[in-house]
Amino acid sequence: MAKKNFSGGLGSLLQKTTEKAEQEKEQNSNQPEEATNFTERRTTLIIREDYLDKINAIAYWDRTLIKDQVNAAFAAYIKQYEMENGEIKVAPPKKK
Template identity: 50%
Template sequence: MEKKNTRLGTDPLSWIRDSRQQDVTTVEKKKTIHDKKKDIPKTKEGLKEGWIRATFIVREEYLEKIKAISYWDRKDIKQVVDEALTAYLKNKKVKPKPVNQET
């Protein structure tokens, strides 16, 4: 390929390559890298062991109080909710949920 002489200097975006001419083997290599990862569900992706991502619906007033507590105690909302749930479940006797058995 012939280089063009430019009046203003070098092209700052010259490092960007045309993706339309991408080789098929590079796409296959990317897939193998992804396949090497463990099959981690998205709800646990990027979290420490024993944690899971969940969405809950709560009352607005509770959420505002939790946010205020986390602000004033300089903690994450996750930590405040964890402490609240730990205190609530501390002396509870919880029976395990029945497993759906097909008969």
């Protein structure tokens, strides 16, 4: 069995990894970050199984998160509702 030549050592392996990480950071820094001032709240919904399967499929094929697809669907529905009925007045929070 022949010996392999490890003349580069561990340092050469790590250097390539570090350079790749720095290049990825530079590439990602060129992309604008979406500034959102919206807070998110976790909730549970009961939804038809066929709708959920289709939302999951859309998210899979678009390479997005399910929550992003659901938010887009809610946004489209709310926009359409407000066009037909006017601005929605949010109910005041419940007192504890």
